[in-house]
Amino acid sequence: MSGGRFHASATTPTRRHQIPEFFTAVAVWMAAGLVVATLAWILIDIAVRGISQLSPSFLIEGVEDAGRAGGIGPVLFSTMLILMVTLALAIPLSLATAIALTERVDQDSRFARNVRRCLDVLAGVPSIVFGLFGNAFFAIMLGLGYSILTGGLTLACMVLPILIRTSEQAIVAVPNEYRYAAAALGLGRSATLFRVVLPAAAPALMAGVVLSIGRALAETAALIFTAGYVARRPESLLDSGRSLSVHIYDMAMNVPGGGSRAYATACVLVALLLAINATTTLLLHAAGLQGRSVGGKG
């Protein structure tokens, strides 16, 4: 998104023209105001109700009395493990795919087009369908059961399209002069890639990773039937463990009187996501890619 603004000034304003101009302006300002006000309402509501419940011990202690007492220590731990599994699979896979997609300068070979189309479809797959797939494939067919591993692998499939797209953009954004200079020095393709292009693209690649962490943290539906519900601290990757988002869902829907603790957890989750949002902006700024939209699929 570039911030191009255009000014149109009325030359000879007549009453006939001023009335629709005025009403359109009012409608547009009201629509924008409504959107911003609702967002502010949500964020303030989460902050106000959540912060009063928060304390350092809340972040560390175990889940007691189905979550009405104690804290979210094991939940944070499980969330972290799930994220680690997700990234361990998704980063190498997406980096390799991005390299394959950008290896030719014209970037529009039939191979690349077809891979991109598959990834577009993958990006659109509903999260509950990822849940069904993860349950049938990882949990039952591969015999991993409801576990951190199943949940992490399912999420890896889910964040793959966005991670590939951001990696691709990061690699393309490296100026071609770098590649020419490397070629002039007699470096081969792979040496150019690993010694010149990838280091130069590192901040933007990192931004993509951070963005995917945000997506994975926000996901719930794909995790309920893959990583499961168990609120204990998992002892291995084959144990079930619930993520922050699943904890919020469970506290809000299944535990009477769990609303305030759900808010506290939501507050932690939103704070994490805000930090991630800020980090992404910062990294993109460092990579000279600021202003590029990263929020929407497209």
Place this chain on the structure above:
Amino acid sequence: MSRSDLSLRIISRTLAILSAAIVLLILGFLVRESAPALQELGLARFFTDPGWHPLSGQFSLVPMIVATLATSLGSVAIAAPLGIASAVFAHFYAPRTLAIWHRRLIELLAGIPSVVFGLWGLVVLAPLVARLGGSGQNLFTATAVLGLMILPTVALLSDAAIASLPRAWIQGAAALGMQRWSIVGKVVIPGARRGIGAGVLLALTRALGETMAVLMLAGNVVQVPNSLLSPGRTLNANIALELGYASTFHRSVLFVSGLMLMLVVSVIVVGISYRRGASDEWR
């Protein structure tokens, strides 16, 4: 080509094919798991059975399909005008600084998890809607929150489409003495309609794919909704509620409903991608 270059090429291509194959793997598994239901029950029974009583062998998906369509289309009806207005606002009405912050807020909105929307809807919005009657957990609440959730998709893609319009069009229109509202209505929106249309369609796929917020807000009663204020259960919510204990045919029917969702969404996405490929107007 040196040996390391060749192996890089082989490895990266193989992994790229693997990434692309995941979507086929998902499709394959959905088909495999839904095959028992499709073979034994046939497609027609999902529409002709008297109701959804999976334990006694009645598998009508009609109430869920109606609820899914109602919430998705309703939320697009909310998100499309607000999202387009929001993009127009950022380009033509807001002062520069405000426009930047407005876009940031919209991107922030895109990142808020659906459970958080669900929680807010459940605790804040549902009691307000309950004053209109009922418990407040109904299709109206779900649709309103869903509309808010998919709004960033419309807003960000419309914004990109408007930004990619040739500047000369707008300057030309201004030079002809057109006022701001008629430039927006007669030049900008018609000119960016492809991009805006793609944004609205992608928002529809988001709405069709959303589970958690609707699960928490729609009330989850299996019935064909007769008004906006009646509770309903969407296909996604149905899967989330029942996959945990479903077995045999019941489980298989849940996969059929997942397959339906995936096919509808994929057709829309592929349609957009072909249209984008057909002309470079949108980007």
